[in-house]
Amino acid sequence: MGKEITIEPVTRIEGHLGVQAEVSDDGKTYTDAHCFGTMFRGWEIILKGREPADAIWITQRTCGVCPTPHGIAAAMTVDMAYQAPPPPMGIALRNLLMGAEQLYDATLGCFILEGPDYSQSIVEKENPDWWDAAQTADAPGTEYHGYVTIADIMTALNPISGALWVNSLGIEKVGRKMAALLGAKHPHVNTLVPGGVAKTLSPTDLEQYASMLSQHVAFSKGFIPVMNDLLDFVLSMGYEDAGAREPNLISYGTYEDPLAYNANYADMGEWAKKRKVSPGVIIDGKLVTQDLIEINVGIQEMVERSYFEEWDDIKVKEDPVGNPLTKYHPWNKTTKPAPGEYKKWDGKYSWGTSVRWLDWNGSGELNTVELGPLARMWATAVGKLVPESTGSSLKFALPQATVVPYRNSAPMEFEWKVPEKPNTVERIRARAYWHAYTAYVTYLQVLQGLSLVKAGNVKVWNKYKKAKNGIGVGLHEAMRGGVAHWCIMKNGVIDNYQIMAPSTWNSGPRLGESDLGPYEAAIVGTPVSENGGELSGLDVVRAIRSFDPCLACSIQVYRGDEKIVHIAEI
Numbered sequence: 001m002g003k004e005i006t007i008e009p010v011t012r013i014e015g016h017l018g019v020q021a022e023v024s025d026d027g028k029t030y031t032d033a034h035c036f037g038t039m040f041r042g043w044e045i046i047l048k049g050r051e052p053a054d055a056i057w058i059t060q061r062t063c064g065v066c067p068t069p070h071g072i073a074a075a076m077t078v079d080m081a082y083q084a085p086p087p088p089m090g091i092a093l094r095n096l097l098m099g100a101e102q103l104y105d106a107t108l109g110c111f112i113l114e115g116p117d118y119s120q121s122i123v124e125k126e127n128p129d130w131w132d133a134a135q136t137a138d139a140p141g142t143e144y145h146g147y148v149t150i151a152d153i154m155t156a157l158n159p160i161s162g163a164l165w166v167n168s169l170g171i172e173k174v175g176r177k178m179a180a181l182l183g184a185k186h187p188h189v190n191t192l193v194p195g196g197v198a199k200t201l202s203p204t205d206l207e208q209y210a211s212m213l214s215q216h217v218a219f220s221k222g223f224i225p226v227m228n229d230l231l232d233f234v235l236s237m238g239y240e241d242a243g244a245r246e247p248n249l250i251s252y253g254t255y256e257d258p259l260a261y262n263a264n265y266a267d268m269g270e271w272a273k274k275r276k277v278s279p280g281v282i283i284d285g286k287l288v289t290q291d292l293i294e295i296n297v298g299i300q301e302m303v304e305r306s307y308f309e310e311w312d313d314i315k316v317k318e319d320p321v322g323n324p325l326t327k328y329h330p331w332n333k334t335t336k337p338a339p340g341e342y343k344k345w346d347g348k349y350s351w352g353t354s355v356r357w358l359d360w361n362g363s364g365e366l367n368t369v370e371l372g373p374l375a376r377m378w379a380t381a382v383g384k385l386v387p388e389s390t391g392s393s394l395k396f397a398l399p400q401a402t403v404v405p406y407r408n409s410a411p412m413e414f415e416w417k418v419p420e421k422p423n424t425v426e427r428i429r430a431r432a433y434w435h436a437y438t439a440y441v442t443y444l445q446v447l448q449g450l451s452l453v454k455a456g457n458v459k460v461w462n463k464y465k466k467a468k469n470g471i472g473v474g475l476h477e478a479m480r481g482g483v484a485h486w487c488i489m490k491n492g493v494i495d496n497y498q499i500m501a502p503s504t505w506n507s508g509p510r511l512g513e514s515d516l517g518p519y520e521a522a523i524v525g526t527p528v529s530e531n532g533g534e535l536s537g538l539d540v541v542r543a544i545r546s547f548d549p550c551l552a553c554s555i556q557v558y559r560g561d562e563k564i565v566h567i568a569e570i
Contacts, residue, residue: 002022002023002024002025002026002027002031003022003023003027003535004020004021004022004023005020005021005023005535005537005540006018006019006020006021006343007019007021007537007540007541008038009038010541010544010545010549011541012112012113012114012116012545013113013544013545013548013549013550014063014064014065014066014549014550015037015039015063015503015549015550016037016038016039017035017036017037017038017507017544017549018035018036018037018038019033019034019035019036019519019523019537019540019541019544020033020034020036020343020345021033021034021523021537021540023528023535027528027535028527028528029525029526029527029528030523030524030525030526030528030539030540031524032524033516033519033520033523033524033540034343034345034349034350034509034510034520035350035352035507035508035509035517035519035520035523035544036343036349036350036351036352036509037350037351037352037507038351039351040307040337040339040351041062042335042337043058043059043061043062043499044335044497044498044499045335045337046058047059047494047497048494048495048496048497049493049494050493050494051492051493051494052077052078052081052082052194052470052472052487052489052493052494052497053078053082053193053194055074055077055078055485055487055494055497056071056074056075056078056192056193056194057071057188057190057192059071059073059074059485059499060074060187060188060189061188062499062501063501063550064187064188065105065108065187065479065550066101066105066478066479066480066483066550067101067186067187067188067189068097068098068100068101068179068183068186068187068189069098069101069476069477069478069479069483070478070483070485070499070501071188071189071192072094072097072098072192072474072476073474073475073476073483073484073485074192074474074485075094075192075193075194075474076263076472076473076474076475076476076485077472077473077474077485077486077487078194078472078474078487079194079195079263079472079474080263080264080265080470080471080472080473080474081467081470081471081472081487081489082194082195082464082466082467082470082472083263083464083467083470084194084195084263084462084464084466085195085261085262085263085264085462086195086196086197086261086263086460086461086462087196087457087459087460087461087462088258088259088452088457089196089201089258089449089452089453089457089458089459089460090195090196090197090459090460090461090462091196091256091257091258091261092258092445092448092449092452093182093191093196093197093199093201093449093460094192094197094256095255095256095258095441095442095445096178096182096209096442096445096446096449097179097182097183097189097191097192097197098254098255098476099178099255099438099439099441099442099445100175100176100178100179100181100182100186100209100442101175101176101179101186101479102175102434102435102438102479103171103174103175103178103213103216103435103438103439103442104171104172104173104174104175104176104179105175105479106373106431106432106434106435106438106479107168107171107172107175107219107223107435108168108172109428109431109479109548110168110223110227110428110431110432110435111157111164111165111168112159112165112168112169112172113545113548114428114431114542114545114546114548115157115164115165115168116157116158116159116165117538117541117542117545118154118157118230118234119154119155119157119158119159119162119165120151120154120155120157120158120162121158121159122538123154125532125533126529126530126531126532126533126536126538127237127529127530127531127532128531128532129237129531130234130237130529131151131154133150133233133237134149134150134151134154134233135149135150135151136149137149137150137151137233138150139152139153139226139229140225140228140229140232141225141226141228141229144221144222144225144226144407144408145222145225145226145229145407146222146407147226147229150229150230150233153226153229153230154230157230164226171215171216171219174212174215174216175216177212178209178212178213181205181208181209181212182197182199182205182209184199193461194464194466195461195462195463195464196459196460196461196462197460197461198460198461199460200460201453201458201460206446206449206450206453209446210443210446213439213442213443213446214401214403215401215403215406216435216439217398217399217401217403217439217443218401218402218403218406218408218409219406220398220435220436220439221398221401221406221408221412222406222407222408223432223435223436224414224432224433224435224436227428227429227432228429228432231425231428231429234425235425237529238527238529239423239424239425239527239529240420240423240425241423241525241526241527242423242424242425242526242527242529242539242542242543243422243423243424243425243427243522243523243526243542243543243546244421244422244423244424244522244525244526245370245421245422245423245518245521245522246284246421246422246521247282247284247285247378247421247422248282248283248284248367248368248369248370249281249282249369249370249371249374249375249378249379249422250280250281250282250295250357250369250370250371250375250379250481250482250505251277251278251279251280251281251371251375251376251378251379251380251477251481251482252272252279252292252295252475252476252477252482252483252484253272253273253275253277253278253279253280253292253376253379253380253476253477254275254276254277254376254476254477255275255276255277255441255445256271256274256275257271257274257275257276258448258452260274265293265319265320265321265471265472265473266320266321268292268293268296269291269292269293269294272292272475273290273292273385274385275385275476276386276441276444277376277379277380277386277437277441277477278290278376278379278380278383278385278386278389279291279292279295279379279383279475280378280379280380280382280383281295281298281357281359281367281369281379282369282375282378282379282382283359283367283369287379287382287383288359288362289361289362290379290383290385292475293319293321293323294323294360294361295357295475296319296473296475296484297319297323297324297325297329297358297360297361298357298358298359298360298361299329299330299355299357299358299484299500300326300328300329300355300356300357300358300366301328301329301330301333301353301354301355301498301500301504302328302353302354302355302356302511303348303353303354304348304354304511304512305347305348305349305350305354305509305510305511306348306350306351306352306353306354306508306509307337307338307339307340307348307350307351308335308336308337308338308353309336309337309338310336311327311332311333311334311336312327313327313332313334314327314332315331315332315488315495315496316329316331316332316471316488319331320471323360324360326358330484330486330498330500331471331473331486331488331496331498333496333498334496335498349509350507350508350509352503352504352507352508352509352517353504353508353509354508354509354510354511354515354517355500355504355505355508356368356369356511356515357369366511366515368515368516368517368518368521369505369518370422370481370505370506370518370522370547371480371481371482371502371505371506372427372430372431372480372481372502372506372547372548373427373430373431373433373434373479373481374419374422374426374427374430374431375481375482376434376477376481376482377394377416377430377433377434377437378418378430380394381393381394381416381417381418382418388437392417392418393415393416393417393418394414394415394416394433394437395413395414395415396413396414396436396437396440397411397412397413397414397440398411398412398414398436398439398440398443399411399443414433414436414437414440416429416430416433416437422522423522423546424522424526424542424543424546425546427546427547427548428546431479431548434479466492467489468491468492469489469490469491470487470489471487471488471489472485472486472487472489473485473486473487478501478502478550479548480501480502480503480506480547480548480549480550481502481503481505481506482502482505483500483501483502484499484500485497485498485499485500486498486500501550502550503547503549503550505518506518506519506547506549507519507547507549518547519543519544519547519549522543522544522546522547523540523543523544526539526540526543527539
């Protein structure tokens with residue numbers, strides 16, 4: 001066995017995550033990995049016995065970075081359980097809330113959380129050969145972003161001092177303002193309610209939102225070219241196998257058609273196909289389903305390697321349309337925490353769970369899939385459910401936007417192409433393009449909102465009579481991938497509530513010995529690129545951060561029994 005390193009906690013992510021990785025004897029490749037969540041909070045237990053609508057506000061506290069998708073997932077779940085479909089304008093405003101958070105979060109990921117890994121301060125120290133090449137490598141998109149060489153881009157990514165790093169803070173602030181305009185505040189918006197939104201729509205709301213959106217439109221026209229230049233250079237340095245894993249991905253889709261969504265489970269497969277971001281499961285690079293009902297039934301959560309006890313009872317044998325459910329479906333899960341031994345790699349070693357997708361209507365196999373911007377861009381590009389899909393790419397255009405100080409005001413066309421395989425670089429590239437596509441979708445949603453206003457269709461909430469018993473699910477996309485909530489309501493209160501964030505899938509531990517979780521699989525086979533001195537694990541954290549984990553800060557690296565070493569710059 002080669003050298004073993006432990007990085008705990010991983011920095012520049014949300015939450016608490018540790019990684020143990022092994023390097024080959026020749027020091028060139030990572031050969032094994034274990035990823036472990038180190039904190040349990042118990043939201044699912046806290047919610048039991050409460051009014052289901054409480055979940056809309058409580059579950060947003062799951063995360064301060066991406067609270068709105070949790071709020072919307074909970075609202076959709078309660079819409080279904082209460083039988084309370086919102087009116088079209090209520091859905092349009094939910095879409096705009098969602099878009100605002102995605103716009104801020106994409107830039108946060110690319111520039112603040114992942115960007116420093118490719119900055120001059122890191123690259124010059126850990127990849128000096130990259131830095132030497134970057135100083136003479138021209139940046140093809142200089143007319144759009146103003147940087148002459150790749151080294152200039154890397155310098156602009158330096159934390160605190162770099163122009164790209166600093167400027168991203170300003171545009172992130174605009175996204176939060178957009179969310180606060182419609183949500184009363186951000187994070188943890190107040191206006192999501194069953195049956196719509198609790199927001200009195202004023203004549204200037206959409207106008208103010210559109211004005212702030214124009215800043216993101218203008219920003220994206222420089223954002224995409226600068227990220228393409230940087231990431232293409234990184235690939236040219238032989239980094240295509242870093243963070244690579246098989247093309248198994250899942251997307252629930254998001255951005256509802258306001259005229260199609262009705263919160264009815266039986267219709268979910270149809271209204272989900274009308275989303276501007278398409279649902280889909282991709283196995284071995286092939287699209288196997290776009291039916292959100294089929295996707296839901298296939299979701300399985302297991303605790304073989306997790307600090308939880310098994311459960312035996314099956315609460316729901318069939319979904320509302322008669323499809324069979326296993327004991328591992330979230331509607332049947334019971335959350336039973338059971339703390340265990342630290343770093344017991346042959347047993348239970350993580351507070352994360354092992355989530356797999358069961359192809360119950362096809363091969364019958366369990367599949368380890370990843371979630372994130374790459375998954376939803378991929379599913380949308382190949383799905384041909386939206387006009388922007390070509391079958392192998394997404395083509396769209398951002399409109400005119402003249403905004404000081406951004407240099408690109410003219411309309412600009414974009415095309416995101418399905419990559420050969422998921423890897424560290426392509427996950428980051430997809431996150432950047434997700435910003436542009438979200439700006440495009442929210443622009444269209446503003447136009448649709450204005451059309452609804454013109455037609456006098458301004459109702460934002462539908463009155464409903466709450467059912468006594470009910471079942472609900474809300475599946476859509478957060479920044480880091482699909483977010484899902486499940487609720488069983490009995491006698492007006494929550495009997496069971498389950499939350500599955502994208503990082504639940506991505507960070508989960510292996511099953512058995514060979515079925516690695518997505519983070520673990522992405523690390524195994526990653527080449528060691530650093531040649532600046534003692535091994536720091538930079539390629540490991542680059543691979544993990546490319547998923548943009550929602551798990552938190554201050555890195556500590558364990559080297560056997562040695563003293564904990566703090567590496568602030570990584």
